[in-house]
């Protein structure tokens with residue numbers, strides 16, 4: 260039977276759906292109806308394909324990392340999403356969301372951001388396509404992530420400082436949500452991963468699936484083999500992983516591995532391994548595996564990679580875990596930082612710390628499966644991380660400013 264999820268109510272098995280106030284549900288229904296029209300509209304698809312090719316620079320290369328392959332014993336391929344305009348996979352779904360916002364007659368896109376990666380990608384798409392953009396960001400994150408804050412401002416976006424609570428990502432989500440509820444007619448809340456109420460997990464997956472579709476044809480052209488044996492991607496909310504996995508779900512010979520952040524330990528607040536340690540619950544309007552306390556409130560989370568520290572995870576991943584189609588493992592901060600330097604020094608590619616989690620797991624897998632092919636989604640480039648890495652880990656790797 261062919262995989263065909265979500266169902267018409269946005270469920271992937273028991274996960275997903277839409278658990279939101281009635282007035283927002285009406286708006287989500289409108290978004291869903293318009294998205295389904297856009298999906299089948301050749302003009303919409305043509306415009307998106309044009310932007311992917313000529314603006315983002317797609318198709319991104321599939322690179323056979325021969326040095327890494329020789330050293331660890333498997334054939335490792337890197338899907339170079341780090342080479343996209345703006346440096347990561349996020350631009351793929353931001354362009355889709357902003358095109359849809361225009362189609363819906365919206366004037367503005369809004370979103371929250373933690374480290375600023377989603378904010379910059381959305382600000383970029385909004386600048387290109389002529390919509391206003393407000394990005395909600397905690398004051399603590401604003402102080403920490405100055406280069407991305409400046410980028411957004413240069414791109415013409417308003418960065419709204421969030422002053423409540425811990426002044427980080429969670430409060431930014433809350434405030435952005437409040438702003439959206441106040442005016443869901445002229446604004447679109449452009450969610451940054453395969454999370455949130457239906458239809459966002461489906462929509463973001465569809466926009467990202469260009470990644471897996473390209474890999475399928477590139478792998479065949481380059482190797483003459485029909486399919487890769489293993490796929491590996493890091494999982495925060497899960498958009499880069501779904502983008503790589505989705506086109507291969509019915510190809511049951513392909514093993515798929517999602518890599519969560521194991522952080523610095525197994526205690527609450529020391530990791531963000533949602534699927535590994537969480538249990539089903541509801542967050543931000545959808546059901547998924549969730550790191551939660553005994554009352555169902557989201558736990559605090561941590562990872563060295565700020566793009567991976569979310570207490571929930573995409574509903575589709577939650578279901579793929581339960582049906583056993585994707586395997587989920589985790590990688591510690593230390594293993595990720597080791598992989599960050601290994602890839603930099605052996606292939607001349609500096610990966611994002613998020614992507615370094617996937618590289619670290621691929622290296623482990625290579626040792627277990629000698630000779631097999633492994634495609635890693637290199638979701639982003641590490642330029643944004645170099646100051647942090649050198650300040651915190653430089654000495655251990657013999658680097659001094």
Ligand SMILES: *Cc1c(COP(=O)(O)O)cnc(C)c1O
Nearest residue numbers: 452495496497498499566613639
């Ligand atoms: C945001 C981000 C991630 C995590 O998001 P997903 O939705 O899980 O893909 C991973 N890698 C990079 C480079 C990111 O910027």
